[in-house]
Amino acid sequence: MTNQIVTINHLQKIYGKKKENEHMALKDISFNVDKGDFVGIMGPxxxxxxxxxNILATLDTATKGEVSITGQDITHLNTNELAEFRAKKLGFIFQNFNLLDNLSIYENIALPLSLQNESSVNIRTMVEKIAETLDITRILNNYPNEVSGGQQQRAAAARALVHQPSLLLGDEPTGALDSKNAKSLLESMKALNEEQLVTILLVTHDAFSASYCKRILFIKDGMLFKEIHRQGTRHDFYKEILAVLEEYSEV
Ligand SMILES: Nc1ncnc2c1ncn2[C@@H]1O[C@H](COP(=O)(O)OP(=O)(O)OP(=O)(O)O)[C@@H](O)[C@H]1O
Ligand SMILES: [Mg+2]
Known part of the structure; x- marks a missing residue:
């Protein structure tokens, strides 16, 4: 068994079908993510x-290069295989959390399991466990419009995690939250990473959010620009991140 959750080798992405519309969004990116890592992706x-x-989420395809998740090369899966892979192995939290308004928080979180035909007893056990971790047990019977933005975001995180994905992907998950709710979501993600070894990849432009990561990859113009690892306190890491962001504007 490999401990490597993500393997990316010489990844390239060119948008646009016609020559004159071509845009090379990713030039040549390589990195690995091991089980239990918490990686931030930053860049202008x-x-x-x-x-x-999106390529890691299997929502878009690479132009060139290798992308493997838990040892499986995802660049050669067909549409059905991709859908199954996504449902079993991946969890997503995006900026607009898209809870379904006419389902209770409980039903929203249970949805990925219902779609996989889990028994209702198993579903209850799994939903209650993740709700406890994310501190939303009290609101399980409420509807999304009856709870706070932060609680909605944690409910969306619970839905992303209830099927115990190998990899949790977040694109600015705290983007729509105020600082208190952002902090609470980040603390929850940190707990999941440390206590349940959930592997997390988090895209953010915000140094405070990034300071919760264990390491950060900085990209610039579709290339890796720098990588830093947290060594001391979160506050020291925060200052180091700000210094790297400063460096960017100078090159
Ligand atoms: N569907 C698309 N078709 C053509 N070009 C695209 C498409 N999506 C993104 N791009 C271009 O690719 C480049 C990278 O875009 P991307 O969305 O990955 O940036 P980002 O780092 O996420 O930026 P932001 O911080 O603003 O979210 C940009 O120049 C963008 O205009
Ligand atoms: Mg973006």
Whole structure:
């Protein structure tokens, strides 16, 4: 068994079908992510962060290069295989969390399991466990419009995690939250990473969010620009991140 959750080798992405419309969003990117890692992806607007995440999420395809998740090469799966792979192995939290308004928080979280034909007893056990981790047990019977933005976001995180994915992907998941709710979601993600070894890849432009990661990859113009690892306190890491962001504007 490999401990490697993500393997990316010489990844390239060119948008546009006609020559004159071509845009190389990712030039040549290689990196690995091991089980239990918490990796941040940072970079200026337009540097290719969402492109990279969408390829990992199997929502878009690479032009060239290798992309493997838990040892499986995802660049050669057909549509049905991709849908099954996504449903079993991946969890997503995006900026607009898209809970279904006419389902309770419980039903929203249970949805991925219902779609996989889990028994209702198993579903209850799994939903209650993840709800406890994310501190939303009290609101399970409420509807999305009856709870706070932060609680909605944690419910969306619970839905992304209830089937115990190998990899959790987030694209600016705290983008729509105020600082208190953002902090609470980040603390929850940190707990999941440390206590349940959930592997997380988080795209963010925000140094505070990034300071929760264990390592950060900085991209610029579709290339890896720098990588840093957290060594000391979160506050020291935060300052180091700000210094790297400063460096960007100078090159
Ligand atoms: N569907 C598309 N067709 C053509 N070009 C695209 C498409 N999606 C993105 N691009 C271009 O690819 C580049 C990378 O875009 P991407 O969305 O990955 O950037 P990003 O780093 O996520 O930026 P932001 O921080 O603003 O979200 C940009 O120049 C963008 O205009
Ligand atoms: Mg983006």
């Amino acid at each position: 607007s337009g540097s290719g962060k969402t492109t990279l995440l």
